[in-house]
Amino acid sequence: MKILAIETSCDDTGIAILEADKAGNLSVLANIVASQIKIHKKYGGVFPAMAKREHQRNLVPVLTYALKQAKLQNPKSEIRNKKQIQNSKSEILNTILEREPELLKKLILFLKKYTKPDVDLIAVTNGPGLEPCLWVGVNFARALSYIWNIPIVPVNHIEGHVLVNFLNKLISNPRHNSRDSVFSDNTKNLFPAICLVVSGGHTQLILMKGIGKYKILGETRDDAAGECFDKCAKILGLPYPGGPAIAKLADSAPSTIQLDSTRGTIQLPRPMINTPDYDFSFSGLKTAVLYKWRDLNKKDLPALLRKALQAGMSAEVQQAIIDVLLKKTIKAVKDYKAKTLILGGGVSANQELKKQFQQAISQHLTVVEVLTPPANLSTDNALMIAITAYFHKNKTIAWQKLKTYTNLRISK
Ligand code: KG4
Ligand code: ZN
Numbered sequence: 001m002k003i004l005a006i007e008t009s010c011d012d013t014g015i016a017i018l019e020a021d022k023a024g025n026l027s028v029l030a031n032i033v034a035s036q037i038k039i040h041k042k043y044g045g046v047f048p049a050m051a052k053r054e055h056q057r058n059l060v061p062v063l064t065y066a067l068k069q070a071k072l073q074n075p076k077s078e079i080r081n082k083k084q085i086q087n088s089k090s091e092i093l094n095t096i097l098e099r100e101p102e103l104l105k106k107l108i109l110f111l112k113k114y115t116k117p118d119v120d121l122i123a124v125t126n127g128p129g130l131e132p133c134l135w136v137g138v139n140f141a142r143a144l145s146y147i148w149n150i151p152i153v154p155v156n157h158i159e160g161h162v163l164v165n166f167l168n169k170l171i172s173n174p175r176h177n178s179r180d181s182v183f184s185d186n187t188k189n190l191f192p193a194i195c196l197v198v199s200g201g202h203t204q205l206i207l208m209k210g211i212g213k214y215k216i217l218g219e220t221r222d223d224a225a226g227e228c229f230d231k232c233a234k235i236l237g238l239p240y241p242g243g244p245a246i247a248k249l250a251d252s253a254p255s256t257i258q259l260d261s262t263r264g265t266i267q268l269p270r271p272m273i274n275t276p277d278y279d280f281s282f283s284g285l286k287t288a289v290l291y292k293w294r295d296l297n298k299k300d301l302p303a304l305l306r307k308a309l310q311a312g313m314s315a316e317v318q319q320a321i322i323d324v325l326l327k328k329t330i331k332a333v334k335d336y337k338a339k340t341l342i343l344g345g346g347v348s349a350n351q352e353l354k355k356q357f358q359q360a361i362s363q364h365l366t367v368v369e370v371l372t373p374p375a376n377l378s379t380d381n382a383l384m385i386a387i388t389a390y391f392h393k394n395k396t397i398a399w400q401k402l403k404t405y406t407n408l409r410i411s412k
Contacts, residue, residue, distance in 0.1 A: 001393070002029070002072070004119045004144075005386035006059070008137030009129025009157045010200065011036040011046045013058035014382030015066040017119070020390055026170045029070035031383040033376075034058040041240050045230065046200075052132040053102070059140050060106035064114075072117040085111055089147065096143045096399075100136055107143060116148045121396070123382075123389030126154040127408025128201065134404035142399040151396035153389040158202060158410045160384035161344030162195045163211070165371040167387050190369075194338040196329050199345030199380075200226035200241070203325075205278045205332050206410060208342070211391045214411040217332055218278025225321050226347045228282035232289045232317045236310050246314040247350050253311035266312045268292065268320045273327050280328065285320055289313065322353050326360055333361070333368060342371045349378035 007014035013036070017029040036054045040046050067073040085093065085108065097104035124141035127134060145152045195206040195214075203220040223231065226243055233242025238249065271284040296309050333341055341361060347353065354372050361368050377383060 001120045001390075002070075002118060003121045003123050003153075003386045003389050003393075004066075004117070004150075005123040005155070005382040005389060006137045006141050007125050007157075007160075007380055007382040007385045008055045008059070008133050008140075009125045009127070010133060010380055011040055011051045011054075012380040013055050013062055014380060014385070015059070015062045016382035016386045017066055017070040017072065018383065018386035018390060024170065026167065026387070026390070028167075028171070028383060029072070030066035031381060032062050032066045032069070033381050034062050037241065044234050044240050046130070048130045048132045051130060052136055055133055055136040056100050056103040057106075059103055059136065060110050064110065067114070067117055070117075072119065074115040074117055076113060076115055085147075092146060093143055096146060097139055100139055103136065103140060104143075107140075111147060116150075119148070119150055121153055121389060121393060122150050123153045123155050123385050124402070125157045125160065125385050126402060127156065127405030129157055129404075129406065131404060131406045134406065138402055138404050142402055145399040152399055152402055153392055153396055154402060155385045155388045155392070156408055156410055157380075157385075158197050158204065158206075158408075159212075159214070160388045161197050161199065161378075162206070162208065162214075162342055162410075163388045163391060164373050164377045164381075164384035165342050165344060166391075167373075167377070167383070170387075190340045192336050192338050193340035193342050194329060194332045194336060195342040195344065196325060196348075197345045198225045198325065198343070198347035200224060200230065202345065203280050203282070204410070205328060207332070207336055207338075216409065216411050217336075218280070218328065220280040220282060222281050222283035223286060225280070225282060225325060226345065228286055228321060229317070229347065231286045232313075235286070235290050235293050236313055238310070238314070241346075243347055243350060246318055247352065249311045250315040250318045250352065253308075253315035266292065266296075266309075266316045268316050270320050270323050270327075273324050278328050278332055280324060282321070282324075285317070289317060318350070318352060321347075322350075322356055325353070326356060329357070330360055330364065333365060338368060340369045340371060344373060344378065344384075346379040348372055349375040 001020045003018045005016045013034040016031040019027045122141050122145050124137050193208040195208050197204045203224045205217045207215045230242035233245045238245040268288050271281045361370050
């Protein structure tokens with residue numbers, strides 16, 4: 001079985017192709033991401049209308065490239081090439097993509113050039129995410145499903161960030177020779193799991209009792225952790241996206257910075273760190289950074305000192321975020337006697353965060369296995385959508401019924 005997955009919920013255009021054999025062994029045939037960072041960098045954040053436009057431009061080239069890489073590209077012969085898409089079909093295609101005219105144009109050219117690839121399922125993110133961005137991916141999936149007559153599995157983006165962690169188990173576990181051997185026999189070894197999803201739009205602690213069985217224990221009441229990284233970076237004059245920029249600078253920070261004889265080292269608050277729930281709040285941290293940086297970043301500051309302060313602030317912002325995430329997550333792992341801790345979302349690409357989570361778990365909870373994705377699978381990609389669709393391959397829906405849900409939740 002081959003799954004073609006589409007991800008456009010924010011500012012990354014992703015297409016992946018995943019193959020599963022009858023025994024449940026998975027192979028990644030393609031995983032292409034067209035990043036829009038260069039475009040959004042200029043504005044210091046993601047502009048939904050602009051992201052939508054870029055998805056329209058990128059989807060067909062990314063699909064073409066992914067099919068080529070997967071060796072699934074089927075060019076039409078010269079004669080068939082000239083044949084137009086049937087009138088009745090092109091009318092419906094026009095309706096499906098009426099709000100994405102640029103994508104429609106590119107797709108028509110593509111369909112004139114290539115025949116249906118050997119694909120059995122189309123997976124697409126239908127929420128949560130930015131409404132205009134979600135619609136481009138969803139309408140693209142609807143168009144391909146209609147033209148090629150391939151069923152669609154809608155995928156929750158947050159579940160994708162969680163389940164991408166199971167990819168390696170299915171690809172590289174030499175002992176398993178069927179999907180069931182991992183997810184039936186070993187299920188009791190993995191669950192209950194606590195998942196921490198930390199991205200630009202979400203910060204959620206989720207109790208996972210099995211594939212598809214989730215309960216949100218807590219989440220951020222205001223800014224997400226990634227959003228906090230991005231906003232703090234902007235205040236400090238660092239580029240978008242802020243997470244990697246802060247992480248890089250934090251690495252170079254001196255361990256303590258003596259500001260002057262009276263003010264001591266940089267200290268920022270850890271909002272809600274001691275509350276007895278599993279919720280988070282990061283907007284206060286951002287405000288604290290704003291005031292602190294106003295205070296420190298004086299006009300006549302020598303450039304070298306400014307750089308050192310920026311690095312010191314970065315290290316402290318990063319540590320404040322890690323401290324809060326870590327404390328609440330360890331509490332959840334203990335409270336629910338979790339056997340696995342699963343990290344996911346763009347912020348889980350942070351090396352320091354991964355290191356401190358691994359250390360804390362191995363010091364306090366030796367029985368807990370920690371699953372973290374490699375950096376390229378922490379941030380948005382379509383492979384996470386493909387693997388999620390693989391687990392839910394029976395939940396297909398007709399293209400006519402597919403919608404987007406900007407605030408889609410993993411549990412009630
Ligand atoms: O999951 P993701 O790619 O997109 C959303 O679903 O939102 O997450 C993007 C977020 C951005 O806020 C970005 O600053 C953050 O992930 N991020 C990081 C790192 N890499 C990406 N945050 C901290 N450290 C990183 N290395
Ligand atoms: Zn994401």
